[in-house]
Amino acid sequence: GAVVSQHPSRVICKSGTSVKIECRSLDFQATTMFWYRQFPKQSLMLMATSNEGSKATYEQGVEKDKFLINHASLTLSTLTVTSAHPEDSSFYICSARESGGSYNEQFFGPGTRLTVL
Amino acid sequence: DAKTTQPPSMDCAEGRAANLPCNHSTISGNEYVYWYRQIHSQGPQYIIHGLKNNETNEMASLIITEDRKSSTLILPHATLRDTAVYYCIVRVNFGNEKLTFGTGTRLTIIP
Numbered sequence: 001g002a003v004v005s006q007h008p009s010r011v012i013c014k015s016g017t018s019v020k021i022e023c024r025s026l027d028f029q030a031t032t033m034f035w036y037r038q039f040p041k042q043s044l045m046l047m048a049t050s051n052e053g054s055k056a057t058y059e060q061g062v063e064k065d066k067f068l069i070n071h072a073s074l075t076l077s078t079l080t081v082t083s084a085h086p087e088d089s090s091f092y093i094c095s096a097r098e099s100g101g102s103y104n105e106q107f108f109g110p111g112t113r114l115t116v117l
Numbered sequence: 118d119a120k121t122t123q124p125p126s127m128d129c130a131e132g133r134a135a136n137l138p139c140n141h142s143t144i145s146g147n148e149y150v151y152w153y154r155q156i157h158s159q160g161p162q163y164i165i166h167g168l169k170n171n172e173t174n175e176m177a178s179l180i181i182t183e184d185r186k187s188s189t190l191i192l193p194h195a196t197l198r199d200t201a202v203y204y205c206i207v208r209v210n211f212g213n214e215k216l217t218f219g220t221g222t223r224l225t226i227i228p
Contacts, residue, residue: 004160034215043204044161044218093160095216106216108153108160 002028004096006109013084014117020080021112023094029074030096034106035067038091050077074099084116120144121205126223135192137222139205142186149210150181152190154201155221161204164190168210200226 003026013019023033031052036044048058048069056069068080077096081088091113095106122140129135141150151166165172165179167188172179178191192199204221208214 006160036218043220044155046215046217049215091158095160105163105166108162111158111160113158 004109031099033077135195137190
């Protein structure tokens with residue numbers, strides 16, 4: 001099956017710093033990638049939809065200037081959490097939809113656990 | 118608005134069939150039923166999807182009622198590795214339709 005990777009898998013940073021998370025589709029091209037956030041004991045919440053070569057579409061309540069998304073190629077999307085604060089500590093998960101796939105399946109990455117001190 | 122309702126938790130004995138119900142009474146004619154699961158601290162994993170016919174793959178079976186208002190995911194021989202949160206999602210099957218995750222069912226397989 002299609003594989004999506006995320007890097008890093010775990011990151012700890014100081015409050016006020018920025019953190020970049022990479023999402024890669026390893027064996028397929030993804031026109032669209034999605035970014036989710038999951039707090040402990042809660043479900044996944046979609047943050048934004050990332051389209052290759054265009055601006056991301058953010059969900060209501062998600063600050064686009066704080067969560068910068070870049071989808072510069074068909075295999076890579078990045079999420080940068082700018083000026084991170086402890087309340088940004090969460091599990092960040094990306095998914096990728098295969099371009100021209102036979103059906104609309106999303107493949108998920110393993111997640112990145114961000115801890116802001 | 119939640120499109121699906123699932124029991125918050127279920128237990129199942131190892132080796133037995135696990136039957137996970139999902140209600141989706143407001144499902145539209147062009148919406149599919151998808152099932153994903155999330156093992157602790159991992160990304161969700163696709164299991165199966167269907168429109169109106171029952172479906173089976175190497176992981177599970179999906180039984181959809183004739184009126185399509187509910188469905189059941191069946192894991193035929195549950196193992197300890199099937200312990201996870203199972204999400205039932207309805208969505209159309211084209212374009213960039215996003216996945217909206219509800220609270221899911223936390224399935225615990227008991228030795």
